[in-house]
Every structure is written in structure tokens, then in C-alpha cells.
Amino acid sequence: MSHLVQPAASLYIGGRPVEGQGAMLAVHYPYTGEVIATLHEASLEQVAIATATAASAQPAWAALRPVERGRILLRAAMIIRDRGEELARLETLDTGKPIQETRVADWPSGADALEYFAGLAATITGQTIPLGGDFVYTIREALGVCAGIGAWNYPSQIACWKAAPALIMGNAMVFKPSEETPLGALKLAEIFTEAGLPAGIFNVVQGRGAVGAALVTDPRVAKVSLTGSVATGQKVYAAAAEGMRHVTMELGGKSPLIIFDDARLEDAVGAAILGNFYSSGQVCSNGTRVFVQQGILPRFLERLSARLTHVKMGDPLDEATQHGPIVSPAQVSKIRAAIERGQAEGAQLVCGGVGEGSFVPPTVFADATDDMFIAREEIFGPVMTVLSFTAEDEVLARANATPYGLAAGVFTADLARAHRVVAALQVGTTWINAYNQTPVEAPFGGSKLSGVGRENSAAAIDHYSQLKSVYVGMGSVDAPY
Ligand code: NAD
Numbered sequence: 110m111s112h113l114v115q116p117a118a119s120l121y122i123g124g125r126p127v128e129g130q131g132a133m134l135a136v137h138y139p140y141t142g143e144v145i146a147t148l149h150e151a152s153l154e155q156v157a158i159a160t161a162t163a164a165s166a167q168p169a170w171a172a173l174r175p176v177e178r179g180r181i182l183l184r185a186a187m188i189i190r191d192r193g194e195e196l197a198r199l200e201t202l203d204t205g206k207p208i209q210e211t212r213v214a215d216w217p218s219g220a221d222a223l224e225y226f227a228g229l230a231a232t233i234t235g236q237t238i239p240l241g242g243d244f245v246y247t248i249r250e251a252l253g254v255c256a257g258i259g260a261w262n263y264p265s266q267i268a269c270w271k272a273a274p275a276l277i278m279g280n281a282m283v284f285k286p287s288e289e290t291p292l293g294a295l296k297l298a299e300i301f302t303e304a305g306l307p308a309g310i311f312n313v314v315q316g317r318g319a320v321g322a323a324l325v326t327d328p329r330v331a332k333v334s335l336t337g338s339v340a341t342g343q344k345v346y347a348a349a350a351e352g353m354r355h356v357t358m359e360l361g362g363k364s365p366l367i368i369f370d371d372a373r374l375e376d377a378v379g380a381a382i383l384g385n386f387y388s389s390g391q392v393c394s395n396g397t398r399v400f401v402q403q404g405i406l407p408r409f410l411e412r413l414s415a416r417l418t419h420v421k422m423g424d425p426l427d428e429a430t431q432h433g434p435i436v437s438p439a440q441v442s443k444i445r446a447a448i449e450r451g452q453a454e455g456a457q458l459v460c461g462g463v464g465e466g467s468f469v470p471p472t473v474f475a476d477a478t479d480d481m482f483i484a485r486e487e488i489f490g491p492v493m494t495v496l497s498f499t500a501e502d503e504v505l506a507r508a509n510a511t512p513y514g515l516a517a518g519v520f521t522a523d524l525a526r527a528h529r530v531v532a533a534l535q536v537g538t539t540w541i542n543a544y545n546q547t548p549v550e551a552p553f554g555g556s557k558l559s560g561v562g563r564e565n566s567a568a569a570i571d572h573y574s575q576l577k578s579v580y581v582g583m584g585s586v587d588a589p590y
Pocket of ligand 1: 325339
């Protein structure tokens with residue numbers, strides 16, 4: 110069966126497909142390595158055309174009633190839900206993630222975001238501030254043209270999570286997906302047009318880092334939202350600063366998952382599995398440092414190994430497959446090097462290993478120490494590092510001893526301890542007796558080097574709008590001279 114999914118053209122500008130004039134970009138299906146689409150990057154001139162098109166379309170879009178904008182986003186969400194199977198297949202081909210995941214997690218969570226912000230649209234208002242006779246009122250305004258730049262692990266979800274709050278506030282967007290997974294954003298652009306979005310409000314340019322860099326510094330861009338690594342985030346944040354642009358940075362992490370002796374064992378094991386191996390471990394908020402209290406550690410490792418023997422790896426389009434390939438050969442090499450380093454530094458390989466071809470099996474290291482590479486650096490693959498601890502104070506200090514601050518989880522039956530621990534964790538997103546749940550209703554994002562700003566929830570509105578305050582004088586103006 111052919112896996113070819115060649116789109117009409119590489120870019121989407123002004124409500125229609127446009128061919129890129131830059132370098133070639135081959136899209137590979139990670140499972141077989143075959144080329145499933147051949148695209149072209151945008152030329153730097155085309156990046157400028159995309160932002161200019163967005164800038165000229167944006168004022169009329171911002172002038173619509175919010176319910177009208179909401180209606181279009183809702184229609185887009187309905188189209189996504191109606192075509193769930195076709196879109197899940199496309200996402201699987203683009204990323205290599207198992208179809209049993211892409212059916213429920215990727216586009217569906219994108220549709221959730223469109224529905225959520227469509228519903229919120231008409232409730233977003235300013236304030237009136239009384240001053241006796243005079244008063245001030247505030248207007249929450251669009252920023253203008255927003256640039257979205259995506260990572261490869263959740264390409265369609267990332268595009269929707271950025272587009273939904275941006276568009277609902279009356280902004281236009283130029284989105285650059287990851288060069289590894291360029292197909293979902295193009296599909297989203299088509300869906301938006303079909304749903305009635307005016308031409309030029311959601312545009313897609315393709316390309317590697319240089320195209321992203323050109324987008325970030327384009328004079329028409331008022332805001333940049335990046336999902337990517339810390340290293341890229343530092344470059345993009347610095348480049349955005351020159352134009353005083355607003356930023357949202359959703360970056361990497363090395364998040365702690367803390368399991369106390371009194372935790373429900375099977376739940377904690379399940380959360381550690383999902384929080385390390387879903388999407389073959391390519392999830393930014395994964396709890397890759399699993400701190401397990403000494404009393405429960407032997408049973409934890411035993412149950413973890415036992416449950417991992419049942420994982421089904423293979424063809425991601427087979428609905429029984431639970432663990433797919435890694436997105437690219439470069440990422441496979443990076444993960445393998447980290448596993449080899451873990452062994453060389455003396456951690457105990459409990460299960461898994463370097464794997465074969467494009468696959469890396471769920472891999473667990475125990476007897477690790479905090480200074481090892483596998484306990485410090487984001488690997489962005491299916492590698493879990495188990496660390497033991499004895500006391501609450503000790504584990505908190507160790508969990509916080511990292512420059513990252515994306516997420517953290519705690520498993521315990523002690524209610525007071527659970528709340529005390531999450532309060533002390535220096536991260537943006539936490540879970541108690543759960544892990545990696547990211548419903549659109551809740552703010553999501555990191556602190557420290559893991560990012561600034563929040564996606565999802567009403568909090569995202571603040572990051573795609575600005576306040577204008579209007580002072581209204583009701584009396585005469587008393588000038589002293
Ligand atoms: P990456 O940083 O290599 O690339 C991210 C995007 O930035 C790509 O589209 C890339 O082309 C673009 N880019 C690269 N250099 C650029 C530049 N100088 N200017 C503008 N754009 C540039 O990240 P990746 O390998 O695609 O994704 C993996 C990383 O993303 C991991 O660190 C992971 O933790 C992180 N991530 C974070 C979240 C989150 O929400 N916090 C979600 C998913 C992934």
C-alpha cells in the first residue's frame with residue numbers, strides 16, 4: 110500500500126496552496142524510511158509575503174464579532190472530528206507515532222483547543238475602573254501578526270494550540286512547522302479555509318531553522334510562540350527581543366516524577382510508563398527522573414519490568430501497536446548515545462536498550478545518580494531513569510536541582526504531603542496521583558529554562574492580546590497655568 114501523501118503545494122499563503130521556492134524538503138515515514146512527500150522550503154521573500162498577507166488580512170478579522178470568529182473555529186473543529194481517521198493516518202505517517210495514539214491524542218486535542226477558545230471568545234471583555242467622576246476602561250486588543258513555530262512530536266496539536274487562542278483574539282498567524290513533520294499544519298490551513306476562515310489569517314511556511322529565524326525577525330511580527338528545545342528557545346527569545354515582540358516559549362525539560370512509599374503501586378507504575386514511553390518517549394513534559402522512595406523501590410522495579418514485557422512494538426499503522434519508531438535517524442542516534450552513556454557511567458539497565466533500526470524499546474535505568482548524563486539531560490526518547498530517595502526534603506532538593514522547570518508529578522496517599530510537595534516544586538505544570546494529563550482547560554507551560562508564557566486555558570488569552578487603557582475625563586481640565 111502506498112504511503113504517498115503529497116500535498117497540493119508546500120506552503121499555504123493567502124488562503125491557497127503556494128509552492129515553495131527554497132531548498133527541497135523530503136518527508137519520510139519514520140517506520141519505513143520511504144519518502145512520502147517532497148516539499149520545498151519557503152524562500153526568505155516568501156516568508157515576507159506570508160507576513161505581509163497576514164498583516165493586510167488581520168484588521169478585518171479583528172473587526173468581526175468574537176462569536177463570528179468562534180463559529181469558524183467551531184466549524185474547523187467539526188471538520189477535524191468528522192475526518193478523524195484520515196487525519197490520524199496522516200499524523201502517523203508524518204511522525205511514526207502509533208495510530209492508536211494519533212486517533213485519540215493529536216488532532217482530537219487540537220479540536221478541543223478550537224472548541225474551547227471558540228466558546229471563550231464572547232466572554233472576553235475589558236474592565237471598567239471607577240475614579241469618582243472620571244473613569245478608565247480597558248480594551249483587550251489583538252497583537253497583529255503572530256508567528257508560530259512547532260516541534261515534531263505533536264505537529265497538529267501544536268499548530269492548533271497556537272492558532273486557536275491567536276485567531277480567536279483577532280490575530281493572524283504565520284506558522285512554521287518542524288521540518289521533520291510539515292504535513293499536519295498544511296492540512297490545518299486547508300481545514301480552516303473550508304471552515305470559512307478569511308484568506309491570509311492562517312498561513313504556513315515550511316523550512317529549517319533559517320526560515321524560522323527570518324519569520325521571528327520580520328518587522329510585521331508582533332509575537333512569537335515557539336515549541337522546541339531550550340537551545341532554540343534562547344536564540345528565538347533573543348531575536349524576538351530586538352523588536353520587543355511578545356513571546357511564548359514551550360521548551361524542553363527533565364521533569365521529576367516522585368513516588369512515595371504509600372503510593373498506589375500499579376497507578377504509579379502506570380504513570381511512569383505513560384509519562385516516559387507514550388509517543389516513544391518524545392514528549393516534552395515526560396517524567397524522566399523517576400524518584401522512588403526506598404521502601405517501594407524493589408516492588409516498583411519488578412512491576413515496571415513485568416508490565417513492559419507486554420509492550421507491542423511495530424508497524425504504527427497497525428492498531429495493536431503501542432510503541433512506534435523514533436521520528437528520525439538523527440534522533441535515534443542521539444537517544445542511542447544517551448543509553449550507551451548511561452551504561453558507561455554505571456547505571457543499571459533494567460530493561461530495553463539501544464534497539465534496532467528506527468526503534469528504541471522502552472528503556473529503564475536504575476541505580477542511577479543525579480550527576481549522570483541520563484539524570485541531567487533531556488534525551489527526548491524512551492529512556493527512564495529511576496533514582497531512589499529516603500526523605501521528602503531530600504527528594505525536593507534533588508528534584509529542583511536542575512535548570513529545567515517544565516513539569517513534575519507526585520504519587521502519595523498523604524493529601525497534605527501531596528500539596529506541600531507540588532507547592533515546593535519549581536515547575537510550571539504539576540500532577541498529583543496522575544501524570545502528563547494536559548486538558549485544554551488547564552494552563553500548560555514551564556518555568557526556569559523550560560519556558561515563559563502559558564498555553565491553553567483562559568491564561569493563553571493574555572499571551573495573544575494586549576490591554577489598551579482608556580481614561581475618560583468627565584469634567585473640566587484644570588491647568589495650573
Ligand atoms: P528544535 O528546537 O530543534 O526545533 C523547534 C523548531 O524551531 C523547529 O520548527 C525548527 O525548525 C525551529 N528552529 C530551529 N532553529 C531556529 C531559529 N534559529 N529560529 C527560529 N526557529 C528555529 O526542537 P525539536 O527537536 O523540533 O523538538 C524537540 C524539543 O522540543 C524538545 O526539547 C522538547 O522538549 C521540546 N518540546 C517542548 C514542548 C512544550 O510544550 N514545552 C512540546 C514539545 C516539544
